[in-house]
Amino acid sequence: MNDLHIAILGHRFMGRAHSNGWSQTTRFFDPPYRPVLQVACGRDTKDLQKFADRWGWAEIETDWHRVIERDDIDVIDVSLPTHLHAEPSIAAAKAGKHVFCEKPFCRTADEAKAMLAAAEKAGVVHYVNHNYRRCPAVHLAKKMIDNGEIGEIRHWRGAYQQSWLNNPDHPLDWKLKKATAGAGPLWDLGSHAIDLAHFLVGDFAKLICHGKQFVSERKMVEELSQTGEVEVECAANLMGEFKNGAVATIETTRYATGRRNRHTFEIYGTKGAITWDMEEMNRLKFFSEGDPEDKRGFRDIMVNEPSHDYANAWWPPGHIIGYEHTFVHAAADFMQAIKDGTGIKPDFNDGLKIITVLEAALRSMETGEYVEF
Ligand code: SOE
Numbered sequence: 001m002n003d004l005h006i007a008i009l010g011h012r013f014m015g016r017a018h019s020n021g022w023s024q025t026t027r028f029f030d031p032p033y034r035p036v037l038q039v040a041c042g043r044d045t046k047d048l049q050k051f052a053d054r055w056g057w058a059e060i061e062t063d064w065h066r067v068i069e070r071d072d073i074d075v076i077d078v079s080l081p082t083h084l085h086a087e088p089s090i091a092a093a094k095a096g097k098h099v100f101c102e103k104p105f106c107r108t109a110d111e112a113k114a115m116l117a118a119a120e121k122a123g124v125v126h127y128v129n130h131n132y133r134r135c136p137a138v139h140l141a142k143k144m145i146d147n148g149e150i151g152e153i154r155h156w157r158g159a160y161q162q163s164w165l166n167n168p169d170h171p172l173d174w175k176l177k178k179a180t181a182g183a184g185p186l187w188d189l190g191s192h193a194i195d196l197a198h199f200l201v202g203d204f205a206k207l208i209c210h211g212k213q214f215v216s217e218r219k220m221v222e223e224l225s226q227t228g229e230v231e232v233e234c235a236a237n238l239m240g241e242f243k244n245g246a247v248a249t250i251e252t253t254r255y256a257t258g259r260r261n262r263h264t265f266e267i268y269g270t271k272g273a274i275t276w277d278m279e280e281m282n283r284l285k286f287f288s289e290g291d292p293e294d295k296r297g298f299r300d301i302m303v304n305e306p307s308h309d310y311a312n313a314w315w316p317p318g319h320i321i322g323y324e325h326t327f328v329h330a331a332a333d334f335m336q337a338i339k340d341g342t343g344i345k346p347d348f349n350d351g352l353k354i355i356t357v358l359e360a361a362l363r364s365m366e367t368g369e370y371v372e373f
Contacts, residue, residue, distance in 0.1 A: 004335060005259070006197045007067045009088055010079030011051040014102050016080050019055035019131075021327030028313045031333040032339035035075075039332045064088050068095050075334075078102055081185065083180040086111040089126075093118040098119035098125040100314045105351030108183040109359055112352040116141050119348050126336045127330070127344045128351040130195035134329035136311040136321070137284040137303040141267070141274050145200055149288065151271030156248040161256035163285055165215070165234065168206040172218040174226045183362055184232030185252035186211070189263070192362070193250045194354050195346055196265055197242075203353070206372040207240030208363035214255055238361050240370075248301035261323075273282060273298070282320040289341065 006022055009017055011308075015269050040057035041208060042048040048060045059068050068091050076092035078085050078101040085106045089099045099119060106112050106127045119126035132138060144150065147148070160186075164170065181290035186209070204344035209264040220226045235253040242248060245345075256262070263278035275285040285298045292355055304320055306312040310329045314321050337344035360371035 001032070001034045003036045004074050004338070005036045005038040005072055006075045006077055007039040007041060007061075007070075007073045008037070008057070008077040008079055008083075009047055009064050009067070010043045010081075010102075011040055012079075014079035015040070015042075015051060016055070017324060017327045018053075018077050018331070020324050021331040023056065023075075024328040025332045025335065028328060031332050031335040032239055033335050035331065035335065038073060039067050039070075041242055043359070054088060062222075065091070066093050067199070068097065073097060074338075075161055075187075081174045081180050081370070082107055082182050083121055085172075086115055089115045090118040093126065094120040094184055095126050096124060096339055098124055098334070100127050100331075101200055101348075101351070103130050103195075103351075104187045105181055105355050105356070106350070107187075109352065110353050111222075112159075112348070112355040116348040116352050125334065125344060126348040127334055128195075128346050128348065128354075129327075130192055130346050130350075130354075131326040131330055132196060132278065133346065134310065134326040134333070135276075135281050135307045137276050137282060137301075138199075139309040141276060141371065142200055142305050144274060144286065145267070145269075149272055149286075150267060150269030151289075153201055153244070153246040153267055153269045154192055155266070155268040156197055156242070156246055156250075157266040157268075158193040158197055158248070158250040158264070160185070160252050160279075161252075161259035162189065162191045162254045162261055163257050163259050165254040165255055168215070171214070171221045171224065172230065173221055176218065176230050176232055178231045181232060184234060184236065185254050186233060186236035186238075187358055188252075190236060190250060190252040190358060191236065191354050192263060193252060193265075194310075194357050195350065196263075197248060197250065198350065198353060199265060199346070200265070201242050201244070201246055201248070202231065203243045204357055204360075205241050205243045206370050207238055207248070207357070207361060208368075209236055209238045209364040209372045211236045211365035230363060233256070233365065236365065237359065278323075
């Protein structure tokens, strides 16, 4: 098996999730390459060395430009804050490296177009890590919808609710500034919700978005005795219609008390319905109009059978998997895409589509008007 040399930019939450993702691929899947965790790149060398030692990265580097200039690196894994996605991804593509980029794809459609153009011109594999697509239950939902098991879709009801900003002492970090995050939960969480809407229902025709700020000031990271302005929305509620006529509502917030990482969707069609909740990620609820009237109800499908995508790589039926497994699925699929010379979805085209919808929602938040696509 040939080696595939990975370099990762970033070593915080996503750096850990991605390191685990790459490392587990050869233990549970049969990827065409052995991923070699070659270089971990970051600014804080003390934490970076500890990260590299813990996760088995061979080297550390503090300047991503030097990583991208190396001929022995095949993949650049961009696990940095949103404002640092575009420049390294473009440079990596131009250097002929495959790019595995965290979400949200970037901050603007202009950045997205430049990233897509560079990746397509270079002919490298390009991927945006909307990992929830790779939950076995979400894959099953996609198959059932494509097989017509819920008929024509009329309603998409999405939500991504967290509560970590309920803490008044949470400082003014990069996720609360427009220049570094793009926006608030609309970008951070809405990008995931819109990716699933695109994956399971289709493209948007028009939307309107209402934003709300609950907390306008927070302690400065650099100097906790001072406060600074929160530049982004605290909650964003989107409503709209898909090109296929289905209607949509999508809620995003990091103030939903008690909801720690609750990404959900409900899909209602003419012949049935499907619902999914990340807080019970192995389960898919399915209602079929075809069931006999005296036995009709939402079935609770445990998506851990050998016949279920990804699930069969792990444990016997009913031995559930978690959040981190979706990163292993993505890393394994990414390496297969490199081997087969095919793409992997969601790719930078999908990333541009998501950013275009997010920018429309941001415009609508400012104008109060519908935006049409
Ligand atoms: C936000 O808190 C966040 O870390 C997202 O940025 C991730 O994409 C999501 O998977 C978990 O929550």
